[in-house]
Amino acid sequence: MKSLLLAGAMTIATGTCALAQAGYWVVGNRATAKCEIITSNPVINAQVGGNISFGTGPSKSLDDAKLARSTIPSCQAVEEPPANTQDDEKKSD
Numbered sequence: 001m002k003s004l005l006l007a008g009a010m011t012i013a014t015g016t017c018a019l020a021q022a023g024y025w026v027v028g029n030r031a032t033a034k035c036e037i038i039t040s041n042p043v044i045n046a047q048v049g050g051n052i053s054f055g056t057g058p059s060k061s062l063d064d065a066k067l068a069r070s071t072i073p074s075c076q077a078v079e080e081p082p083a084n085t086q087d088d089e090k091k092s093d
Contacts, residue, residue, distance in 0.1 A: 023058025024065035028074060035075035037065045 027042045028035055031051040042055040056072070059065040069075050 023060055024062055025055050025057030025059070026065055026069045026072065026075070027055040028053040028072075035069050035072060037062065037069065 023039075025038050025040075025042050026035055027038055029051050030046060030053050041058070042052050043050070044052050044055055046053040054074075056068055057065065059068055070077070
C-alpha cells in the first residue's frame with residue numbers, strides 16, 4: 001500500500017514539473033545580437049563562452065513574451081510583418 005501511494009505521489013510530482021516547463025522565454029543571443037523568443041527553458045551559459053546572455057520567462061502566451069521583449073532595454077524593437085489581407089492574395093494570383 002505504501003509503495004502504491006509513493007508511486008502516485010511521484011507521478012503527480014513529475015507531471016507538475018513537466019507542466020511548469022511549458023511557455024515562452026525571451027533570451028538574449030550574443031552571437032546574433034538579437035533577442036529571441038523560444039519555447040524551451042534556456043540554459044544561460046554566457047559565463048562559459050556560450051551565446052545565451054540572459055533569459056526571462058516563462059510567459060504563458062506568445063503575446064506575453066512579445067510584450068516582455070518590448071520592455072527589455074537591450075532588445076531592439078522588432079517590426080512584425082503585416083498580416084495578409086484578401087487584397088494581397090488577389091494581387092498574387
